[in-house]
Every structure is written in C-alpha cells, then in structure tokens.
Amino acid sequence: MSVATGAPVRRQGPPGLGTLQDLSRPGRRASGFPALDVPEVAIPAEQARRAAAALPEVAERDLVSHFTRLSQLNYGVDTGVYPLGSCSMKYNPKMAEAAAAMPGFARLHPLQPDQTVQGILELLWRLERALCEITGMSRATLQPPAGACGELTGLLIMRRHHMQRGDPRKKIVVPDAAHGTNPASVRLAGYEAMHIPTDERGLVDVPALEKLVDEDVAGLMLTNPNTLGLFERQIERITEIVHGVGGLVYYDGANLNAILGRCRPGDMGFDIVHINTHKTFATPHGGGGPGAGPVGVTEPLVPYLPVPVVERDEGTGGFRLETDRPLSIGRMHGFHGNVGILVRAFAYVFLHGRDGLKEVAECAVLNANYLAELVKGAFPLAYPQARPMHEFVSTAAPLRDRTGIRAMDVAKRVIDLGFHPSTVYFPLVVEEALMIEPTETETKEALDAFAQALLQAAGEAQTEPETLHEAPVTTPVRRLDEARAARHLKLRW
Numbered sequence: 001m002s003v004a005t006g007a008p009v010r011r012q013g014p015p016g017l018g019t020l021q022d023l024s025r026p027g028r029r030a031s032g033f034p035a036l037d038v039p040e041v042a043i044p045a046e047q048a049r050r051a052a053a054a055l056p057e058v059a060e061r062d063l064v065s066h067f068t069r070l071s072q073l074n075y076g077v078d079t080g081v082y083p084l085g086s087c088s089m090k091y092n093p094k095m096a097e098a099a100a101a102m103p104g105f106a107r108l109h110p111l112q113p114d115q116t117v118q119g120i121l122e123l124l125w126r127l128e129r130a131l132c133e134i135t136g137m138s139r140a141t142l143q144p145p146a147g148a149c150g151e152l153t154g155l156l157i158m159r160r161h162h163m164q165r166g167d168p169r170k171k172i173v174v175p176d177a178a179h180g181t182n183p184a185s186v187r188l189a190g191y192e193a194m195h196i197p198t199d200e201r202g203l204v205d206v207p208a209l210e211k212l213v214d215e216d217v218a219g220l221m222l223t224n225p226n227t228l229g230l231f232e233r234q235i236e237r238i239t240e241i242v243h244g245v246g247g248l249v250y251y252d253g254a255n256l257n258a259i260l261g262r263c264r265p266g267d268m269g270f271d272i273v274h275i276n277t278h279k280t281f282a283t284p285h286g287g288g289g290p291g292a293g294p295v296g297v298t299e300p301l302v303p304y305l306p307v308p309v310v311e312r313d314e315g316t317g318g319f320r321l322e323t324d325r326p327l328s329i330g331r332m333h334g335f336h337g338n339v340g341i342l343v344r345a346f347a348y349v350f351l352h353g354r355d356g357l358k359e360v361a362e363c364a365v366l367n368a369n370y371l372a373e374l375v376k377g378a379f380p381l382a383y384p385q386a387r388p389m390h391e392f393v394s395t396a397a398p399l400r401d402r403t404g405i406r407a408m409d410v411a412k413r414v415i416d417l418g419f420h421p422s423t424v425y426f427p428l429v430v431e432e433a434l435m436i437e438p439t440e441t442e443t444k445e446a447l448d449a450f451a452q453a454l455l456q457a458a459g460e461a462q463t464e465p466e467t468l469h470e471a472p473v474t475t476p477v478r479r480l481d482e483a484r485a486a487r488h489l490k491l492r493w
C-alpha cells in the first residue's frame with residue numbers, strides 16, 4: 001500500500017459520543033445570565049412557550065469539544081489544496097477576516113441613520129467603483145448574496161429592459177457546457193433556455209449560434225473563460241451576433257479570476273456581469289453561503305438596478321441611500337446584501353491593487369497549466385487544442401477503458417490520500433470529467449503533492465483496483481448517495 005501524500009485525514013469520527021442531544025443532561029449549562037438590573041416583566045401568556053424548547057443541556061466544555069472534534073473531521077480551505085473546478089474554493093486571507101471583524105464594521109446595524117454609517121457607505125461605494133473598473137461596467141449592485149442570485153438579478157434586469165422597450169422576448173441562449181445555475185436562473189426569471197453546442201475545440205459553436213438566434217432571444221449567458229477553462233477567442237463576434245438581434249449578453253463571472261486586470265467583460269461586449277466574490281476575491285462561501293454576487297451593468301441598464309443605491313453627494317462628499325428609482329427591479333436581498341463579505345472583498349481588492357490583481361490571475365493560470373502538465377499522462381485534457389486558463393478539464397475515460405476505474409473512484413481515492421477531490425462529471429459534455437482548479441494560492445510543492453496523489457490513484461487503478469473501488473476508507477462515512485442527498489434534503493437530525 002502506498003503512502004499518503006496530503007494533509008492528515010482522520011480515520012474515524014469522535015468516539016461514540018453522538019450528537020449534542022445525546023450529550024444533554026438536565027440542568028447542565030454552557031452560559032448564564034447576570035442578575036436582572038431592570039424590573040422583571042412577565043411575558044404575555046399568548047406569547048409564552050407552552051413547553052420548554054427541546055434544546056440540549058450541555059456544559060461549555062462538552063460544547064467546545066463537540067464542535068472542535070467535528071471541525072477536525074472537516075476538510076476546508078485552511079486544510080490544504082481544495083481543487084474544486086468551477087466552484088473555486090480559494091484560501092481566505094486572514095487579513096480580510098481581520099478587517100471584517102473590526103468593531104466599526106461588525107457592530108453596525110443596518111437600520112442606523114445614514115449619517116452614523118458614513119464609513120461603511122463609503123466602503124460600499126468605493127467597492128462598487130472598483131468592481132465597475134475591473135469589469136468595464138457603469139454601475140453595480142452589491143445586494144445579491146451569491147452568484148446564482150446575481151444571475152437571477154441580471155436576468156430580471158434584462159427582462160425589465162425588454163419590457164420597457166415594449167418587446168418582451170421568451171428565450172435565453174446558454175451553452176450546453178454551462179453551469180446548472182444558468183438554465184435554472186433562466187427558468188426562474190420566466191424565460192425558456194435554448195442550448196448552444198460546444199464545438200470540437202471546446203468553444204461556443206459560432207455558426208450554430210448564428211443560426212439559433214432570432215428576435216425572440218432576450219439574451220445569451222456565457223462565462224469567459226468558459227466552463228471548460230478555455231478562453232472564447234471569438235467573444236467579440238459572439239456578443240455582436242446577439243446584439244445584432246436586439247439581445248443582451250450576460251457574463252457569468254464565475255471565471256473572472258482568470259482574466260483579472262488583463263481584459264474586461266465590458267470591453268468584450270457584455271452588458272451585464274456578475275462576480276462571485278468567493279471565486280474572484282477569496283471571500284468565504286462554504287456550505288452555500290452567506291456570499292456575495294454583485295452585478296454590474298452598462299449605462300442604459302443602470303435605472304433597473306436593485307435599490308437602495310449608495311450615492312455620493314458631490315457637494316458635501318457624504319454618502320446617502322437612494323431608493324426612489326421607479327424602474328428598479330426592486331430588492332434582491334435585505335439592505336445591502338452580506339456586508340461582512342463585501343468588507344472582505346474590499347480588503348482583498350485594495351490590498352492587491354491593480355498590479356496585484358493581475359498577478360492573481362496570472363498565478364491562477366500558471367498553477368492550472370502546471371498541474372495539467374503533471375497529470376496529463378494519466379488524465380489527458382478533454383480539449384487539448386487550446387491551453388486551459390485558471391482551471392482545466394481532464395478525462396478519466398482512457399483510464400476507465402483500460403481498468404474499469406472511473407472518475408468518481410479516483411476522486412474518492414484522493415480523499416484517502418489526504419486531499420479534497422476535484423469536481424467530477426462536470427461539465428456534462430465531457431465523459432468521466434475531472435475538473436481541476438488549483439487557484440493561485442497553492443505553492444509548487446502543494447501542486448506536486450496533489451499531482452502525485454492523482455498519479456498514484458491512476459497507478460493503483462492498474463495494480464490494485466479494489467483500493468479505488470473501496471475508497472474512501474479513512475472517513476467517518478464512506479460513499480454516500482449524493483444525488484439522493486441533494487434531492488431529499490434532511491436537515492434535521
């Protein structure tokens with residue numbers, strides 16, 4: 001049996017202690033309240049509980065060790081390489097955490113009068129200006145709490161634009177390799193999704209797009225680099241085709257980190273852009289949120305942005321909230337969205353500055369290409385004609401044909417070797433896909449170790465396939481039915 005190459009993996013869970021409910025003993029407490037220094041007031045009977053809440057009763061010591069043990073079973077961005085392609089799980093710099101924890105930010109209340117929160121309003125305004133500069137847009141909203149909500153926001157803006165022109169349209173074009181949130185957002189916004197095929201180079205099939213679009217097309221959604229990690233070289237022609245029929249072009253900013261400071265979606269002809277701050281600016285986004293998915297738009301679409309909008313009073317230099325925007329699509333989230341995340345994004349952008357952000361993109365691309373080269377013997381690129389950018393899609397199909405070992409087996413085996421696996425089976429257009437995004441933060445040594453784990457798994461596929469079939473063996477749970485878990489959510493213990 002070969003040696004593990006990554007971070008230590010626990011072989012089992014906390015020994016038999018169970019949930020906090022199992023640890024509960026009547027009368028144990030982890031906290032207490034000081035004696036009342038105001039007159040006691042009885043809770044009105046109709047608002048009082050009829051029975052005590054069934055909360056676990058545990059001592060602080062039990063509580064802390066319970067959660068600490070659970071956290072040790074986890075593998076997070078602080079543990080090591082987290083190479084999920086498309087999902088981009090970047091290391092979150094501690095400097096940004098420290099900024100967000102400053103009491104002047106952390107203790108604000110969203111209902112405070114504008115005059116008392118000038119600092120945060122200025123930060124949001126400056127962040128908006130920076131995001132517009134980075135993307136080539138005119139104005140932006142910081143409200144959406146994730147990329148997927150940014151997509152919906154952008155599509156509702158698109159819809160409002162067409163309605164205002166008295167030209168409601170029905171269809172949105174999305175590539176067949178698109179992330180699942182794209183067609184889902186299309187449906188939520190009341191449109192019908194039409195798929196455009198990927199050509200043999202892994203790029204949008206431009207002649208097919210020319211044939212597909214007509215005057216019922218409200219717009220096109222696209223990432224660039226696309227979900228195969230490849231730069232759409234004909235992007236200007238693509239945006240021109242859609243504009244030619246009166247449609248708008250939406251930039252899914254999931255992959256913006258590959259082109260930061262080098263080129264801008266606005267200059268490629270995009271009209272609406274979302275940014276996933278966790279992918280581009282390294283903010284936390286574990287477990288689905290809270291996150292931020294700011295949306296930028298070109299000048300003609302500014303009136304439709306969600307309210308409130310932070311405006312600077314040129315006379316006084318002060319900041320105020322503007323809600324009186326009759327054409328606005330309304331609110332996509334309470335107040336300004338997840339402000340703590342936006343503070344982190346601000347810290348990241350301004351710490352790096354223009355040159356630093358460009359370097360982030362260059363390192364992300366360099367790291368992905370380095371890793372792709374290391375593993376391509378065992379896992380060849382799915383579309384080898386073009387160089388990948390910040391992520392690459394390899395295929396385990398040749399390995400499967402030789403040994404019967406599939407992408408999922410490889411993913412499970414790298415868990416035993418101490419790593420979080422890459423994304424598998426996405427994009428759907430690639431057979432046995434392994435989609436790998438190392439991000440810019442990993443060192444050469446970390447990339448070498450991850451490549452070694454992948455190559456070790458490929459080697460074992462020939463010599464000891466049962467090791468891969470059985471993996472993972474080092475985790476508290478083995479192979480879960482992930483599709484069932486996603487479809488039948490059971491969030492209560």
Ligand SMILES: Cc1ncc(COP(=O)(O)O)c(C=O)c1O
Nearest residue numbers: 086087146147148179181254276
């Ligand atoms: C290409 C692409 N678009 C959209 C999204 C959705 O972003 P979020 O997870 O912030 O909702 C993702 C998420 O991974 C993505 O990869």
